[in-house]
Amino acid sequence: MDLSESIVFAGGRFCRYDEAKVGLLSHGLNYGTGCFEGIRGYYNEDDRELYLLQLREHYERLHTSAKILMMKLPHSIDELVELTVELCARNRYEENIYIRPLIYKAAEDVGVRLAGVPDAFAIAALPFGKYFDAEAGLNACVSSWRRIDDTVAPARAKITGAYINSALAKSEAQLNGFDEAILLSQDGHVAEGSAANLFLVRRGTLYTPDPSQNVLEGITRRTIVDLAKALDIPVIERALDRSELYGADELFLTGTAAGVTFIRSVDHRIVGAGTMGPVARKLSTHFDAITMGRDPAYRSYLTPTYSGRKVVA
Numbered sequence: 001m002d003l004s005e006s007i008v009f010a011g012g013r014f015c016r017y018d019e020a021k022v023g024l025l026s027h028g029l030n031y032g033t034g035c036f037e038g039i040r041g042y043y044n045e046d047d048r049e050l051y052l053l054q055l056r057e058h059y060e061r062l063h064t065s066a067k068i069l070m071m072k073l074p075h076s077i078d079e080l081v082e083l084t085v086e087l088c089a090r091n092r093y094e095e096n097i098y099i100r101p102l103i104y105k106a107a108e109d110v111g112v113r114l115a116g117v118p119d120a121f122a123i124a125a126l127p128f129g130k131y132f133d134a135e136a137g138l139n140a141c142v143s144s145w146r147r148i149d150d151t152v153a154p155a156r157a158k159i160t161g162a163y164i165n166s167a168l169a170k171s172e173a174q175l176n177g178f179d180e181a182i183l184l185s186q187d188g189h190v191a192e193g194s195a196a197n198l199f200l201v202r203r204g205t206l207y208t209p210d211p212s213q214n215v216l217e218g219i220t221r222r223t224i225v226d227l228a229k230a231l232d233i234p235v236i237e238r239a240l241d242r243s244e245l246y247g248a249d250e251l252f253l254t255g256t257a258a259g260v261t262f263i264r265s266v267d268h269r270i271v272g273a274g275t276m277g278p279v280a281r282k283l284s285t286h287f288d289a290i291t292m293g294r295d296p297a298y299r300s301y302l303t304p305t306y307s308g309r310k311v312v313a
């Protein structure tokens with residue numbers, strides 16, 4: 001993808017993608033000392049509008065991640081929301097997009113540490129289609145790699161360097177012929193997918209690992225939990241065992257990139273009927289309506305970018 005002409009926000013100003021530079025020796029690149037967000041923009045053809053989903057929640061999580069890494073965002077949440085709307089307006093994408101805010105340690109020297117190292121902040125946006133084929137479902141396997149434990153690296157923060165954990169698990173799964181990996185926690189409970197949270201349905205109840213299972217506290221995860229409650233689907237957040245995956249009626253993943261994507265099989269065992277189950281279908285239909293601005297009850301989840309550039313979220 002040629003992004004050279006796209007507009008980014010870097011070094012405190014808007015500039016072209018290829019004008020924004022990161023030094024070869026920068027701390028963030030060498031030691032993985034950065035944190036980031038992934039935010040989706042959904043283009044609605046009928047409204048001729050690009051809706052940014054849960055922008056404020058993403059910046060709140062970035063704020064927490066940054067604090068954990070002893071970094072400070074150079075802007076308030078309100079300013080970040082406005083900057084992102086401005087960035088989208090300048091790029092004027094008329095398709096679905098992915099927005100990547102990033103704060104990283106920018107010192108160009110040698111020395112692993114966090115305190116006292118200067119930060120840099122940037123936001124980029126790029127066209128983004130489907131991450132998974134939601135209708136085909138995923139053949140998943142339990143990974144031989146365990147999810148990072150909070151005693152090793154903060155699992156709750158979205159830290160650039162920690163994504164080596166996801167990359168190892170995802171690549172192992174793909175090289176072994178699967179689509180996706182499910183990582184267990186250090187003590188053997190189900191944690192999540194390589195870059196998405198996991199949900200299980202059994203006898204009409206929705207289960208998902210609680211945040212103490214070293215999962216990333218997904219924003220889509222929270223939305224799905226809230227949506228399920230609003231639809232009178234019972235939800236239980238608790239530790240889940242591996243064998244519960246095999247006995248599930250439905251399994252699905254949620255995430256900014258993944259949306260709601262069902263798991264067709266896990267470790268060669270077909271889940272339910274091997275198709276998208278009724279609970280996943282119901283939740284994904286509602287979720288899709290929310291992202292496209294078609295559910296008035298959830299309009300506050302969206303920030304429109306082009307119509308008067310008025311910030312709603």
Ligand SMILES: Cc1ncc(COP(=O)(O)O)c(C=O)c1O
Binds near residue numbers: 221
């Ligand atoms: C490791 C990991 N878990 C879960 C998620 C899902 O989180 P969210 O719904 O906030 O995108 C992501 C994606 O951001 C992720 O990278």
